[in-house]
Amino acid sequence: MAVAQSSARIGASKGFTYTTFTAAEEALKQEVREFLRAELPTGSYRPCLGMSADHDGEFTKKMAARGWVGMSVPTRYGGPARSAVDRFIVVEEMLKAGAPIGAHWVADRQSAPTIMRFGTDEQREKFLPAIARGEMWFSIGMSEPDAGSDLAAVRTTATRTDGGWLLNGTKIWTSNAMQNHWFIVLCRTSPNEGDRHEGLSQFLVELHGTPGLQINPIAFLDGTYHFNEVVMTDVFVPDEQVLGEIGRGWSQVNSELAYERAGPDRFLSVYSTFEQLLREKLAEGELDARSYDAFGRITARYWALRNLSFSISRTIDQGGAPAVEASIVKDLGTSFEQEMIALLHDLWDDEEPSQEAATLGNRLLAACILTGPSFTIRGGTNEILRTVANKGLAAWHGVSR
């Protein structure tokens, strides 16, 4: 019999290694659960749908006080220096509860690690402690009207000027730009000719009080407002706000995107709706075989997907770079939740879904039906993700190409 230690490759399932919590991790989970029981008792609030959560600065600051915001930030920059598994624990418990984590979501998930990895020491000093205090919130500045999945097609330009750069162009579908403080803007710094992945760069840009920068709201299809268009006209960005190297934007942004893909946010958008519907339907009495069949399918898949995602966190802590694995989790997780919305809707079609329905479960289901199509789009469409993952597949399986 062989025993794998935490440092060893267990190797029973290709690319993914089953793992369990240590005592310290278990304790963190209990602490998060207690926090949530106190802050958000069941029935006291309307759960949010996963990462597109309500933007609640006060809640973010309470989490920050516990060391649960900017979790990856090292202690020398005022952060809690927690592991990827610790962050997995906090995030999955928050998403499970549908907690209002929208304010710090992007800063915690990707901006902080990106600034830590590519930023200067001055940038780290300026941004990381504030992120970890829950006081500095970030948006993403990647997508443009003509650059969705195809990020290399960005047309926003940054041109050299005295002491810095002038940014011109339009970013779009920028969530929470009206409330967040900064965003990291992907720009073209040299013309798109030859290798189109060359000549891209990233800039740290303040969203409010920056001359030439205008934020225009875009209504989301469910009637909510979090999307924006950010128009930049001769926006001056000083040299000290260049993030990383000029011309290295493509590899930086891909590294940033990798943080986006494998987390529990890719399979826990509908969970709180499922739980609430289950609560309401069980209260009505015995359910039919078809309902149990659907519960079984949903529950089994949540359980297995969660183990995949958890395993990736552990691999990251051990220094791995699980790219194919991350794509797998995003594809499986987001597709599953869309399928699940249809399953739940089929089961309980006695009441037409409505955002004004009498029951919370029905209102949440209505929101899931409306927003569900976004699951397989945000963070790069699943179609493109599969195309990228396919390139590494033969090596991943260890078979000849």
Next chain:
Amino acid sequence: MSGQGNFDGADEYTVEVADPLLMETLHRLFTQTCSHEVIQAAETAGWADTIWEPLAGTGAPWVGVDEAVGGSGGSLVDAVGVLKLAGRYTVPLPVAETGLLGGWLAGAAGLALPEGPLTVVPGRPQDRLTLDGDTLSGVAQRVPWAAKATYILAIVGDEIIAVQPGADGVDIETVRNLAGEPRETVRFERAPLAHRATAPAGVDAAALRRRGALCRSAQIAGACERIAELTVEYAGQRSQFGQKINRFQAVAAHLVRLSSEATLIGMALDATTYAIGQGDAAFEIASLKSIAGDSGSDVIARAHQVHGAIGMTREFVLHHLSRRVMSWREEFGSTSWWREELGRMVGGVGADALWPLISEGSASLQR
């Protein structure tokens, strides 16, 4: 260290893996013995001595059965590893039936393990078995390799019984599953019992079904892993329209997705094997068999689509794997049976306990 996992409150966690030496030995043995032609021939003959003899020589079929009752010892993790490999190489023999199922029942009944293979009565709803004195009467369906087993073991009431297939009053009708593996109908007419014993606590029809579901899921996991490899490799070799078919986005989507679903089964298997080592694992086993069925079905559908017409022939190896997944997903509880079983478990614990169930598994029910 005994047990197959350890969470002792230390800052490290440990998860046992199958014995690498055993896995390597079997990998080599199966690569040498389980050729396309041999598996094909075994389907006609219902048996393959050229695999069984060397396999039995390694003791692998009895891994996971206590040495005290004549087994090979080793942990459950090792035994599951053996079955995953047996699935991967489409071993056309009762490996699960001889060890984790039959060996388990024999050990529980105090029956000395014979040298030959064993089988068990899976327990179909149509089965009718009754004891009369020291004889057995009735019908058992879908008994794997019944004619080849040294003993057919069954749970009848609260007893474990064993009958020799060649005994008087035993009639075996050849029935095969979709993969051509013997799943026979056995009629007993006052057949003499070779052994009987009261089943100890924890050994009953439901426990046998759970073990069977674990075994078939392990075999499906192994088969699907190999299907994914074969299909990715094939799509990198086959050209149409002047290019390798893996360059078509629609094909790439199948390749990524079937690899993902195969991986999901593997993860579910590892998580379940770990949970069994920690105690009750009814939730994990129900989840595992549901996933093995649902994801396994997806894997074979996509693999066939990528392979095109060649995959629909017996000339190519895919059918050995895909027909086994088609068969194994039905055995020891079909996919929908387990989904419903799991759904009732979920309904039973209620909404507030659902997340602990998903994130902690059966352990969350024991507090």
